[in-house]
Amino acid sequence: MRGRSWAMYKSSHSKPLLLPFWLSRIFDSMTLTFLDGHTVPRWFWPLLLGLNLLLHLPFFAQPPNSVHVWRQSNTMAVARNLYEEDMNPLRPRVDRRNDSDGVTGMQFPSYEWVVALGYKALGFHEAIPRVVTWLIFAAGVVAFYALVKLLTSSAWLAAVGAWGLSWSPELFYHSINALPDILALSAAIAGLYFFLRWYHSRLPVLFWLSLLLTTLAGMTKLQYLVIGFPIAVLIIRDLWQRRLTWRRDAVPLAVFALVAVGCTLSWYAYAVRLIEQSGLADFGLELRPATSVAVAIKTLTHNVVSDIPELLINYANFGLLLLGLVAIGRGRYYRSSWFGPVLVWALALLAYHLIELRQMAVHQYYMLPYLPVLLLPVVLGAGWLVRRPRWRWLLLLLLVAQPVLAFVRIAPPRWMGGAREVPPELFDAATRAALDNAVPDSALCVVGPDESGCKFFYFLHKKGFGYDESAQLFQPGAGGQPYLATCIQRGARYLYTNDTTLVADPRLRPYVGQVVKRVGDFQVLALRPAASPAVTPSR
The missing domain is CATH 1.10.1200 (Non-ribosomal Peptide Synthetase Peptidyl Carrier Protein; Chain A)
Incomplete structure (x- = not known):
């Protein structure tokens, strides 16, 4: 050195x-x-977590903003409804509820329930979900460090893995967003770690910790149950090699599989039934493969060329990933006892990717389950470099570049410069409060045009009927009358809109009374309680 x-x-x-x-x-x-390749200095964790927190700190007070703001809004709406209406996690509620109680199916609202607990303890503040997410993210980084250390027997490689996970641009963005995937990711990593610890020590507390975390990961987001694949390979291999005994191991392993898989599948079956009963499909719980081969090729190409190196693992880590893949072959890592389980883990994730390929075109956070698998070759690439003193300068450069690239890729385009993918009237605290306070929160409202069906509702703190585009208000429904008339008959009292052409549309006049509030492009109009105009029956 x-x-x-x-x-x-x-x-x-x-x-x-x-x-x-x-x-x-x-x-x-x-x-x-x-850079000695062995020592993890005392300053490592304060530097890693402190720097990550420092770079996020200016944005903790922001309301939901930027890419996937609709998902953040829906998550925070469910958390707020738990806080304001009912803390029962078996009955999650959305804002676009028509005239119902809003109960519908979704992934298990574990994250939303924790956020609601924060609201109960500290009052409602939009910084609370961000703080909760960051703390869960930090716990996941520590768990990944422990997992890599267990797999490689190297604290130094584990530190490189924890560093790399922290500076994934996609994770850097969502590590302070209201996104349940962060809880699922951290729980899955920790669940796998505690299972491997139990597998070697048979300490009961490790078994129950692993079972709890693995089940939580799967119920929170189904795709994170994929960590069961490396576990299954490990068990099958050891059964084949007679390292396991049925008398000692059959019962706990069967309990683990039945509880983790059974609870997860039972929850999603229950969630689908809730959606069918309520008719509220804010959360999609179906498979979404590509619509055609051409679309599949285009999406996969973009994922490989752009999403994975730029957003998912960071360009600096991508260089180490390539080195690591070479090192696996040249260093004969394929002979390692962990190679088979990790390979099957990767293949299971590939199958998941193809099954959900339509989502992968724009929902990069669906790829977060890949991070642990992709970062394992990254740490091997770092190990290859550190063993060659003349290349340690390159390793140092790549490690230092990671936080820089993550921050530059995420902060300026997504958090700086005000509202992104949110109307400015809803993003600004003063104008948002004026619109929120214009009518009682208990009044059912017609809100739009909002294709997401949740952003406007969340920011306005209202509930009721949504519409994607203004023309939908005048389209006849099943009963033959316009949608807006149906909303009024079902109890809607106010109309929120930022479509200035809609307010001037003569078709709207029979349904609205006075203008309650004007803020920027937004107007709040009282709806007439009288019957809607007569509809000429079709002949």
């Missing part, structure tokens, strides 16, 4: 940096300590 290559690197860079002598010595000491 103190040889000629490192000395040349240090001398060639010390002058341009113009660091004070004492700071330069500290920097040299830190890099030399970490």
Whole structure:
């Protein structure tokens, strides 16, 4: 480490940096300590978690914003409804509920319930979901460190894995968003870690921790139950090699499989039934393969060329990933006892990707389950570099580049510069409050045009009937009368809209009374309680 290559690197860079002598010595000491390939210095965790928190800190107070803001809004609406109406997680409620109680099916609202607990303890504030998500994310990073250390027997490789996971741009973005996938990811990683610990030690507390976390991961997001595949391969292999005994191992393994899979499938069957009963399909619980071969090829190409290297693992990690894949072949890692389980894990994720390929075109957070598998070759690539002193400068460059690339890719386009994918009147606190307070929260409203069916409702803190586009208000429904007339008959009292052409439409006049509030392009209009205009029966 103190040889000629490192000395040349240090001398060639010390002058341009113009660091004070004492700071330069500290920097040299830190890099030399970490780049020995063995030591995880005491400053590693404060640096990793502290830097990550510091880069996120300016954005904790933001309301839902930017990419996938509809998903954030729906998640936070369910959490707010748990807080305001009923803390029963078996009856999650949405805002676009028509004249019903809003109960519908979704993934198990574990994350939403934790956020609602935060609201109960501290009052409603939109920073609470962000803080909750970041704490869950941090726990997942620690769990991944423990998992990699268990698999590789190297604390240093585990630290590289934890560092890489922290600076995935997609995870960097969602690690402070109201997204249940972060809870599912962290629970899945921890569940797998505790299972492997139990598998070798047979300590009961590890078994129950693993079962709880694995079941929680699957119920929160079904795709995270995929960690069962490496577990299954491990068990089948050890049965084949007679390392397991039926008398000792059959019962706990059967209980683990039945509870984890049974609870997950039972919840989703119950959720589908709730959707059918309510008719409220805010959360899709179906498979979404590509619509054609051409679309599939286009989506897969974009995933491989752009989504995975740029958004999912970070360009700096992508270089280490390529090195790691080469190292697997040249270093004969395929002979490792973990190669088979990890390979099947990867193949199961590939099958999931193809089954949900339509979602992968725009929903990159559906790929978050891939991170643990993709980062395992990354740590092998880092290990290959650190064993070659003349290339340690490149490893240092790639590690330092990761937080820079993650922040630059996410913060300016998504969090800086105000409202993104949200009307400015709803994003600004003052104008949002004016629209919220225009009518009682208990009044049923017709809200739109909002294709998501949830953004406007969440920001306005209203419930009732939604519409995707203004023309939908005048389209006849099953009873032959316009949709807006049906909404009024079912109890709607106010119309919220930011479509300025709709307000001038003569077809709207018979249904509306006075303008209650104007804020920017938004208008709140009282709906006439009288019967809708007569509809000429079709002949």
